[in-house]
Amino acid sequence: MSKRHGEFSNTGLVAQERSSEGAAVRTAPESRTARRRTSHLKEVPSSRELRDQLRSRCRIAVQSMDRCQSPSKDELEANARDILAELQLSEGYLGWTMVILSSEFWRDQVAxxxxxxxxxxxxxxxxxxxxxxxxxxxxxxxxxxxxxxxxxxxxxxxxxxxxxxxxxxxxxxxxxxxxxxxxxxxxxxxxxxxxxxxxxxxxxxxxxxxxxxxxxxxxxxxxxxxxxxxxxxxxQQDDSHQDDSVSRSATFMHLLRAARQLFEPQELVRLVPRLRGGPSLDELNGTGIAGLEPVAATEAIAHDFLGQGGKYARPFITLAAYDAMTGAQGASADGASHLSKMPDAVRRVALSIETFHKASLVHDDIEDDDQFRYGIPTMHRAYGLPTAINVGDYMIGLGYRLVSRDLAALGSDVAGEILDLLADAHLRLSEGQGAELLWRDARDKQLSPLDALKIYALKTAPAFEAALLCGLRCAGSISALQKPLKQFAKHLGVAFQILNDLKDWHGDQDNKLESGLDTLGGRPTVLWAWALEKLPLPQREELLSLVDSPEEPAARIARVEQLYREAHVFEVAYQLVDKYQTRAEKIANEIEPPELRRLLVYLVDTVLERPADTADNLVVPSIPA
Ligand code: SF4
Structure with missing residues (x-):
């Protein structure tokens, strides 16, 4: 989660502007690295009297807040600071006051x-x-x-x-x-x-x-x-508020639900009819594929996998991007009724994005020999390696056909451009994965930070980019948006990958062991690359030797962590996240129309979730070049 919305920020670091009406306007923060310490902002007012006083003041403050949009953390913070300053109270109550402000903001809508x-x-x-x-x-x-x-x-x-x-x-x-x-x-x-x-x-x-x-x-x-x-x-609503008089804020809730609903069994079959027929795996009640016609089995397994778990982030992006360019009614408080009218062709484009993603998961699981996906055995564990490779291939074909068969509804130009966007993303994701696999099999494990970042850019950004641009292309021309959004997706993807690697080093010891083994096994991370670049020769050689060392994994990983700390790897990685996040935010803040800008800001805030213990105790060195 971004520093702006994931944590309470310190005075002066949030670039706040005020409109002529005095309302806070969201702009990109100047810096995020120094905004990680928040414990001193989480005091609870000790007396009930003081809590009541602050709560009353918050009730008054929300009356002048714009109800059309949910408040950002920056807005809550700015208002909370004003209240604390007015009452001459400590900054330590900032977090508490923001929670109360937010609750008062939503009171009527909850009611x-x-x-x-x-x-x-x-x-x-x-x-x-x-x-x-x-x-x-x-x-x-x-x-x-x-x-x-x-x-x-x-x-x-x-x-x-x-x-x-x-x-x-x-x-x-x-x-x-x-x-x-x-x-x-x-x-x-x-x-x-x-x-x-x-x-x-x-x-x-x-x-x-x-x-x-x-x-x-x-x-x-x-x-x-x-x-x-x-x-x-x-x-409950007070008498002065009838149901239809409550100002309701814009919400992504209905679009999130719409993305999930695409994969519910009935809707999935409606949008992607089963060509081979036969029962679904669900209908076979756990008896497996034995009861299916041989030529129907691949389709049945693919459909079943499409309906399994996941966050449906990519189809959400596609639907929300389309919605943003067509009036943003799906993101309105009564978005559900508008979304029921969304063209099926757009839904199929969103489905195709997730179908490619699911295909890549099947192949990734094979490459990493993972055992479980969504809490059940991975496809190659359940059906065997050859079948899993084949089902992954089938889903790639299905992803393309979901668009190519909708030529009439999309228009041939639009369908052609979307297919090109999908193919381009597919190629780049495969290049990124290929680079990672080749590095994993290489003996010397050398890696420059630049190469690590290039791999990061290829591994995640194309999926964000395709999900966004395909949704936008369904709504109209993307020629003016394509360049900035490609950059946006790149910065978001790189920041996401670095955070992902950092998260592996936070939390419980088991996770740390797993991630450390991943490093040693390994994945080409920017953490590894930075350590190799900055450690003196003897430590660098020691780090490389840990890959094949006969020592216990826990001891090797502990030593890797120590070497990483000596090279200030974690601090630098957080600074890189800040840098890429700031770049993504800059683009987001300049994008028109505002409905699309709002989606981009939401993506930055939700995709870039920082580990819970984001190193309150990290000593941040001067930023290296
Ligand atoms: S959580 Fe429920 S069961 Fe447990 S102590 Fe409280 S009232 Fe009793």
Missing amino acids: AVPPERRLLLLPHCLKHAEGCPADYDQFGLDCEKCGACCIADFRTTAEEMGYKVLVAEGSPIVMKIIVSGHVDAIVGVACLNVLEKAIDKVLLAGVPCMAVPLLSSDCRDTSVDEDWVQEMIHV
């Missing part, structure tokens, strides 16, 4: 959603740590309502009103529930650390959302202003 379409999200740290009899299941803590903590009360109240209730943390499950279409608003309780990162994606997507921050971030036996939570659960 307009019926309780049975709302989700109540509670943190398990509210439970009675010693005596809680509840177990965890796939949805989080399954509270038995023993009454020893406030979770039981909140849950009972909310469920009686019709809410869905989860005692869990993290944005992935929340976004999954939102995108699945079961709820339209979220009310939650969480500590400021969690709110900073978990609720962020929900806010960015424009999902109505309210939260009450915990009174501490101790992760155990925590507490909260219980009457505030009850009030939040009971939030």
Whole structure:
């Protein structure tokens, strides 16, 4: 997540401008590297009196905020700073005040959603740590309502009103529930650390959302202003607001749902009819492909794989890009009704993007001999290597046909250009993957930072680029947009890849072991390349020798990490992320029309999610050339 929207930024580093009406206007931050320390901005006002005073002030402040768009973190921060300055309060309350401001901003829109379409999200740290009899299941803590903590009360109240209730943390499950279409608003309780990162994606997507921050971030036996939570659960429209008079903000929620719906069984078969017929793998009830005609099996496996998991980010980009250039009604608060009218030809273009992606996953899994994908055995493990290669090939063919068969609806010029965009992306992605595979098999493991960045640019950017440009081309000419958007996709893709590599070095020890093995195994990362370039000769040779060393993996990885730190690899990598992110933002901020600009900003904010522990303790050296 970007520093701008993923973390509270420090004074003076956010380039804020104010329009003549005084509203904050979003522009690119000047620098991000120095904006990683946020712990000093997450104090909770200690007295109830002060919390009430700040909350009242936030209620007044939101009345002058623009309700057409969900507030960005920069806007929330600017307003929160104004309030704290006016009340002569410490900057330490910034994060807390931003959460309250945001909640007040969304209050009317949450209230307009019926309780049975709302989700109540509670943190398990509210439970009675010693005596809680509840177990965890796939949805989080399954509270038995023993009454020893406030979770039981909140849950009972909310469920009686019709809410869905989860005692869990993290944005992935929340976004999954939102995108699945079961709820339209979220009310939650969480500590400021969690709110900073978990609720962020929900806010960015424009999902109505309210939260009450915990009174501490101790992760155990925590507490909260219980009457505030009850009030939040009971939030309802006041009499002066009839349903149709609530100003509702633009949202990507409906487009995210539309992208997911493409892959639901009935819709998938409607858009991509099965030519060979026969039952789907689902209909065979786990008996496998034995009951299928031999020539129908490949199509059945491919269809089944297309319907499996994933975030559907690429088809979302295609649909949202098309929507942005055709009035952005799908991104409006009542986008669902508009999206039902989206042409099938555009849906098939979005499907084709994901079909190519899924084909590449099958082939990647073979190349890396991965065992699981979406929690089930990878295709080559399930059906054997030759069949998996063949199904991957089939999906590439299917991806092209999804466009080529829609010539009449798209127009031959448009279809031809889209096919060219897809072919170009396909070739470049294969070149990037090829470079990585050749490096993996090379004996010397030499790599320059420039070559690493070139590989990064080829491995991710073409997919972003094709998803964007194909959606835009469905809407009209892209000649004016093609050049800047190619650059945008490149910067976004490179920053994404570097962050991906950095994430491998954060978090639990098992992950670190896996990623370290990946490095040694290896993947050509910019971290490795930078270490080779900056370490003195003896350490450089030691690093290279660790690839084949007979030592235990854990010891080798620990030494790699040590050498990386000596070469300031992590700091430099974060600076590179900042650099590429800033470039992507600059392009995004200059793009017209504003509807497309909004999508690009959203992509930067959501694609570039930084590791949770983004090195508050990193010592940032002067930036190398
Ligand atoms: S009320 Fe629920 S969460 Fe709280 S201690 Fe009892 S079982 Fe655990």
